[in-house]
């Protein structure tokens with residue numbers, strides 16, 4: 001067979017093609033219509049819940065200080081009664097593991113549940129869109145306003161909207177920084193115009209990031225910037241719940257009068273009203289199947305259910321279902337049985353085990369840490385033949401009140417501390433003490449001998465830490 005010749009394009013043709021197919025296409029602005037319904041109510045409930053915690057808890061006090069404060073300068077994290085030191089960062093690592101596993105688990109069960117309900121991008125976009133609706137009106141009013149020529153009214157509305165957006169963004173940045181610098185102090189500095197350069201930078205950085213992401217970029221962050229959108233499909237399988245259009249029930253689509261017997265007209269339940277597309281914040285048509293742009297926000301479920309209700313049809317033409325259930329016509333009970341499949345049970349068991357282990361470890365955590373370093377000077381042999389070694393004990397008090405600790409030593413017959421054996425350490429601080437330890441002549445062989453320091457809370461002897469060390473005897 002003769003090979004097909006490869007067409008050679010002239011420079012002119014190539015230039016023309018480049019003009020026809022630009023590498024960059026400007027995004028079309030999306031004007032989402034408001035959806036009302038069960039899922040929207042849940043989404044708003046979560047917006048209120050997460051944002052009340054975020055904006056509110058920075059102002060809470062506990063034991064005379066900010067209840068939640070990540071004090072990077074002092075390298076201490078305060079979370080209500082808990083003080084976390086750099087040595088405790090294992091708990092933060094465990095928290096990250098728990099978060100990652102939860103994300104795997106919830107994605108396996110119900111796809112982009114996190115994106116649709118709890119992701120900051122979704123939450124702030126929802127808040128910014130609400131402001132936009134309040135200022136500029138509903139979808140049609142906003143489209144009309146944008147199409148119209150610049151007028152004093154349009155200018156005023158745009159200024160008002162951007163002014164409120166910026167205020168919310170800057171307030172969000174201020175609250176965020178308030179978790180790292182005591183927020184009352186930060187507020188006083190703002191009012192007195194004495195804010196430091198770093199605080200100013202981070203407030204504006206985080207503020208403008210919120211304004212830009214939730215006000216301007218919106219669905220483009222989810223579509224083009226978020227890596228989760230790209231790899232989440234690896235966690236999906238045919239039993240994962242996703243927002244799906246039931247094509248078997250909906251097609252063929254077409255308009256009809258409310259009381260018409262649509263089946264006799266050869267139509268499905270979809271009236272082709274386009275509401276599911278109009279409410280979609282990413283501007284996609286869910287009837288074309290599962291798409292990576294879908295954030296699982298469920299607005300199309302509420303929008304379509306509203307139409308079904310108006311038409312007097314069963315709700316759920318667009319609903320949470322699985323690929324397997326849809327293909328095999330499973331009822332809801334059989335579908336849920338398959339949703340809780342071995343993979344989900346294994347993820348749940350691992351997650352539960354890690355959470356329980358972390359909680360038990362945290363509950364049993366001794367609020368004190370001791371670090372022992374032997375002084376590198378040579379052991380001292382006294383005139384009576386006793387031998388001394390010197391140690392530096394670094395004692396960290398993880399409680400918020402001052403504690404007096406008593407230090408004892410054991411491991412060699414007759415071993416004792418010659419210097420002061422008590423030390424008071426202020427709350428959430430650490431302090432070093434030098435300790436001289438002595439053993440009687442001939443009580444230990446030459447070389448390294450194991451000893452242990454026992455550091456005990458004077459008032460609460462149950463709080464105790466034993467730390468191993470070596471005692472050097474000259475050969």
Ligand code: SF4
Pocket residue numbers: 243276279280281282283284285286293294295296297298299300301
């Ligand atoms: S398709 Fe539906 S669930 Fe997906 S983003 Fe659009 S409205 Fe939300």
Ligand code: SF4
Pocket residue numbers: 245250269270271272273274275276277287303304305307317318
């Ligand atoms: S909202 Fe429902 S009825 Fe309307 S076009 Fe979408 S799927 Fe069809």
